[in-house]
Amino acid sequence: MTGYIIRRLLWGVALLVIVCALTFVVFRIFPTGNPALMRAGRDPTPRLVAEIERVLGLGKPLTVQFWDYLKNVFLHFDLGYSYYSGESVRSLIAERLPATISLTVGAAVLWTLGGLGIGILSALRRHSLLDRAAMGTALVLVSAPEFWLGLVALFLFAEDIGKWKIFPGAGSYVPITSDPWKWFTSLIMPWFVLASGAAAVFARLTRGSLIETMEEDYIRTARAKGLPERQVVRQGVRSAFNPIVTLLGLEIGTLLGGALLIEVVFNIPGVGKLAYSALLQSDFSVIQGTVLLAAMFVIVANIVVDIAYAYLDPRVRYS
Amino acid sequence: MSAAEPLLRVEDLRVEFPSEDGVVHAVDGISYQVHRGRTLGIVGESGSGKTVSSLTTLGLTRRQGASISGRILFAGRDLVTLPEEQLRAIRGNDIAMIFQDPLSALHPLYRVGRQLAEAVRAHQDVSKATARASAVELLGLVGIPDPARRAEEYPHEFSGGMRQRAMIAMALVNEPRLLIADEPTTALDVTVQAQILALMERLQRELGMAIVIITHDLGVVAEMADDIAVMYAGRIVETAAAPLVFSEPEHPYTWGLLKSIPTLDRPREEDLVPIPGSPPSLIHPPSGCHFHPRCPYAQPEHSRIDPLLVPVPTEPSHQVACLLEGDERRRLWAALRAGRTPEQALADAGETGALA
Numbered sequence: 001m002t003g004y005i006i007r008r009l010l011w012g013v014a015l016l017v018i019v020c021a022l023t024f025v026v027f028r029i030f031p032t033g034n035p036a037l038m039r040a041g042r043d044p045t046p047r048l049v050a051e052i053e054r055v056l057g058l059g060k061p062l063t064v065q066f067w068d069y070l071k072n073v074f075l076h077f078d079l080g081y082s083y084y085s086g087e088s089v090r091s092l093i094a095e096r097l098p099a100t101i102s103l104t105v106g107a108a109v110l111w112t113l114g115g116l117g118i119g120i121l122s123a124l125r126r127h128s129l130l131d132r133a134a135m136g137t138a139l140v141l142v143s144a145p146e147f148w149l150g151l152v153a154l155f156l157f158a159e160d161i162g163k164w165k166i167f168p169g170a171g172s173y174v175p176i177t178s179d180p181w182k183w184f185t186s187l188i189m190p191w192f193v194l195a196s197g198a199a200a201v202f203a204r205l206t207r208g209s210l211i212e213t214m215e216e217d218y219i220r221t222a223r224a225k226g227l228p229e230r231q232v233v234r235q236g237v238r239s240a241f242n243p244i245v246t247l248l249g250l251e252i253g254t255l256l257g258g259a260l261l262i263e264v265v266f267n268i269p270g271v272g273k274l275a276y277s278a279l280l281q282s283d284f285s286v287i288q289g290t291v292l293l294a295a296m297f298v299i300v301a302n303i304v305v306d307i308a309y310a311y312l313d314p315r316v317r318y319s
Numbered sequence: 320m321s322a323a324e325p326l327l328r329v330e331d332l333r334v335e336f337p338s339e340d341g342v343v344h345a346v347d348g349i350s351y352q353v354h355r356g357r358t359l360g361i362v363g364e365s366g367s368g369k370t371v372s373s374l375t376t377l378g379l380t381r382r383q384g385a386s387i388s389g390r391i392l393f394a395g396r397d398l399v400t401l402p403e404e405q406l407r408a409i410r411g412n413d414i415a416m417i418f419q420d421p422l423s424a425l426h427p428l429y430r431v432g433r434q435l436a437e438a439v440r441a442h443q444d445v446s447k448a449t450a451r452a453s454a455v456e457l458l459g460l461v462g463i464p465d466p467a468r469r470a471e472e473y474p475h476e477f478s479g480g481m482r483q484r485a486m487i488a489m490a491l492v493n494e495p496r497l498l499i500a501d502e503p504t505t506a507l508d509v510t511v512q513a514q515i516l517a518l519m520e521r522l523q524r525e526l527g528m529a530i531v532i533i534t535h536d537l538g539v540v541a542e543m544a545d546d547i548a549v550m551y552a553g554r555i556v557e558t559a560a561a562p563l564v565f566s567e568p569e570h571p572y573t574w575g576l577l578k579s580i581p582t583l584d585r586p587r588e589e590d591l592v593p594i595p596g597s598p599p600s601l602i603h604p605p606s607g608c609h610f611h612p613r614c615p616y617a618q619p620e621h622s623r624i625d626p627l628l629v630p631v632p633t634e635p636s637h638q639v640a641c642l643l644e645g646d647e648r649r650r651l652w653a654a655l656r657a658g659r660t661p662e663q664a665l666a667d668a669g670e671t672g673a674l675a
Binding site: 216217218220221222223224225226227228231235238239313314315 | 374379407410411412416418425426427429442489
């Protein structure tokens with residue numbers, strides 16, 4: 001088990017290096033714009049541009065640049081400095097992380113609970129009105145892009161531009177430390193919109209998985225033992241859990257991508273919004289920093305899922 | 320013993336399932352009884368309704384949308400009409416069941432000991448520790464070595480035979496009065512089969528319970544059963560004390576079963592005679608005698624007349640549902656037993672006696 005975890009962690013580090021290389025190739029080698037020119041302000045002299053290029057190390061061979069970058073990232077957690085504002089990327093991200101964590105964790109909780117709950121109810125009352133309504137809604141939500149759902153939600157329910165003025169609209173986010181209630185209300189719509197797609201996928205998967213396990217022989221055994229139906233269902237849910245946990249790991253990536261769109265639509269000052277602005281400004285070090293952060297989250301989440309999976313299913317524990 | 324009220328008496332039980340292709344007549348009016356301490360073997364091909372009738376005894380076909388009629392009297396109570404909550408109190412407590420494939424019948428994600436303990440706690444108000452202790456004790460009783468340690472293991476860490484032992488232990492934790500064993504040895508190696516059967520017989524003697532053993536394997540019923548009911552297409556076609564079924568079988572389907580099993584004492588050059596054709600559809604069962612399309616001795620009118628399960632004149636406890644004349648059946652079986660094929664037997668019977 002320990003060996004397994006260590007192997008997985010080493011793989012995770014290797015993956016991170018590969019992600020670094022990929023972002024490096026995409027953003028530094030493919031021509032997109034000269035960062036030194038952007039840093040230099042209006043009407044720069046060629047000397048100023050050359051000086052900035054030297055400071056940023058843009059003149060060095062690409063391999064050296066990449067090596068320097070890797071060293072900084074892995075040894076000093078130094079993600080470099082924004083070409084645009086000159087601020088450290090690490091502190092730019094750290095400033096915005098709480099907003100993104102608020103958004104994603106809330107949405108993840110909502111989608112897991114909502115998806116599981118609806119999926120279980122649907123499975124146990126198969127073909128009922130509730131089941132049909134839930135699965136129909138799920139199909140719509142799976143198909144609808146999040147940014148569109150976000151805009152629709154704003155147009156319907158936002159306090160400023162909404163048809164029914166219920167929830168705070170775009171740009172109303174405040175940190176939880178300054179006003180918890182405002183923090184909470186401002187995130188209600190983003191949470192629901194971000195959770196909707198994944199919740200729908202979860203509900204459908206949970207339903208299918210549970211319907212399958214409730215047909216298993218061991219569920220018949222549980223009933224034949226005379227267990228109360230609640231306990232019988234619990235045993236079914238326990239087995240239905242494994243594919244759901246696997247999906248949970250895979251959906252983390254979707255969650256982060258969705259968070260970027262939601263932060264832009266709802267104007268939440270999070271890491272996604274930071275990445276979005278950086279993209280528009282060709283601010284490579286910021287882009288690299290955010291991509292690396294996202295990649296790290298996905299990798300860590302999947303390692304956690306793999307370990308959880310081994311814990312949940314004794315049959316995979318020793319292989 | 321037989322004069323007393325039987326422990327289980329099934330009367331004219333019918334179980335039908337709705338399906339997309341039509342109504343499935345899984346069990347089509349069967350009656351049987353089981354006395355305390357006795358063993359009934361229910362024999363038949365897959366799809367003959369033997370498993371469905373047993374699941375119905377436990378009320379496990381109710382939620383599949385089955386429509387059930389008839390009576391299942393267990394210790395004076397009718398299980399067909401009993402409310403679910405009272406039925407649950409009987410399941411696993413007074414009547415326990417073990418299944419064919421012990422790997423899929425045990426929950427793969429729970430430890431074996433826990434699965435036994437929860438069966439105890441479903442019916443007895445005892446602490447977890449006490450339930451656990453009886454679980455370990457039962458595992459020891461069914462011959463699992465080092466039961467305290469094995470109780471901590473998962474089903475996939477058990478061998479096939481050990482799993483079935485654990486299954487039996489789980490069925491017995493509440494000392495049931497009736498044990499229903501559905502193909503308990505089919506998924507096991509031959510040597511393990513014998514061990515499991517011996518175990519069941521020993522436990523039956525020690526605990527005095529009645530057993531209904533469901534199988535397609537005549538060897539198993541020969542070993543275990545006091546009485547045998549042969550099922551075909553949802554009906555009982557023959558029932559008698561076990562020795563009679565083997566020595567003087569009355570129904571052509573039973574003959575077919577007996578002639579299609581390999582035995583060591585028959586000459587090798589004598590061919591096994593499989594029953595031709597395949598089990599009938601339970602949605603559109605054959606008219607008249609359900610067996611007539613596969614019966615070598617069937618007469619045209621047998622497709623119109625429904626045979627009743629009636630006693631054989633010489634032995635009232637031996638019942639058969641066949642439209643052939645009793646004398647003729649005896650001649651046919653005599654010929655078959657002498658190693659004749661069904662065609663030869665039919666010709667012999669035609670020479671010596673008049674066919675109807």
